[in-house]
Amino acid sequence: MDTEAKVRKARICIWRDLNIHHMEIIEKVKTAEELKWVLAEFFSLQNSESDPRAAVLLELYFYTLQFCRDQKFSREQTSCFFSIVKETHQTCMETPLGNMDRCYSYFTELLMCHAARRPPFSIDLFNQEQVLQITEYVVNTYFRHFKLYKYAYTPQVRLDISLSYIGMEVPEESRDEETPPQDHSEGPSLAASEEEEKTAETVLVLESDTAPLKEYIRVQLNEEVSQLRSTVEGKLRENEENFSAQLATLEEQPVKKSAKGKRK
Incomplete structure (x- = not known):
């Protein structure tokens, strides 16, 4: 996902995502599951x-078509409004930054x-x-849940941090040394026992030295x-x-437009 939003220019979008063949199939659908x-x-x-x-996107498309059916939009109007919602959502998803x-x-x-x-x-x-109805619907559904859409489609970023401190001695990795074969039939040798004791003492010393630092x-x-x-x-x-x-502020704009229309 890009951090910079693309510059989009509004264009006529009828039949862009849902063509006539798609609309014929959609009009024959009767149930929500089929749609x-x-x-x-x-x-x-x-x-x-x-x-x-995918589930969130499917719900967005489904309720967009349900709104078109409730408003009794024509094929052309349904196809156009569907593309408007789709284009608006794609603009939202272009960047993880706030761009409402x-x-x-x-x-x-x-x-x-x-x-x-x-x-x-x-x-x-x-x-x-119809413009006022569409604006009210999109504001009350999509833009009211804008942050949820942004959260669902913003990739999660994980940060792994490794710290190193000046003055702290890092124990060197033990090198593999060739050792002569030993006869284990008579039990562990004395050299092996002494080596284990030295290793245990070294671990205790390191733990005691680094405890205050930890x-x-x-x-x-x-x-x-x-x-x-x-x-x-x-x-x-x-x-x-x-x-x-x-x-x-967005909710007040359609009200102002309708008031101006009535004055005319």
């Missing part, structure tokens, strides 16, 4: 039972491309009332972890407040 199976076949999401990301403002801006640009007749740049596929490292790590935890919790609270403020 999910059809969508899984269209977009290669057959592993949704074992892959959580960019996604919402791109979503509105796509929607406006299909709400005014200005060929070849836009077409009047949706009327004003305790110091443990205390320092606990302090660092506590500071890091408090910093992360503060960032999470700050991000949550910013997200709530942005979401409130």
Whole structure:
């Protein structure tokens, strides 16, 4: 996943992901299970039972089509709105960084491309009332759960750390030495017993010498972890407040547009 978002330009997207043949099959489907199976076949999401990301994407596509059915959209409108949702989701997944403002801006640009007749740049596929319904639906479903989508599709990063301290002697690895064959029939030899005793004494000496250092490292790590935890919790609270403020702003925009329409 790239850390930099691509620059996307809104274009007319009718028949982009669902063509006429797809829409004919979808219109014949009667049950929710059949519709999910059809969508899984269209977009290669057959592993949704074992892959959580595929399951999330399948649910997004399924409820998008359910909304189109509830609003009694035509084939062209259904295909277009499905592609708008799909394009918005792909924009969200382009970067693990927060890009909700960019996604919402791109979503509105796509929607406006299909709400005014200005060929070849836009077409009047949706009327004003449908635009408001679509905006309200996407805000209340996708953008309200924007952070959950971002979390589900952001790869987990694991950091492995190895520490080395100046002044600490690192025991050299014992070299394999050739030893003459011994007769074990009469029990362990005296040389072997002496070697085991020396090894045990060496281990005890090393443990006694490094015990204070280990305790110091443990205390320092606990302090660092506590500071890091408090910093992360503060960032999470700050991000949550910013997200709530942005979401409130997005919810107010359709209301303002509808109020202007009534004044006209």
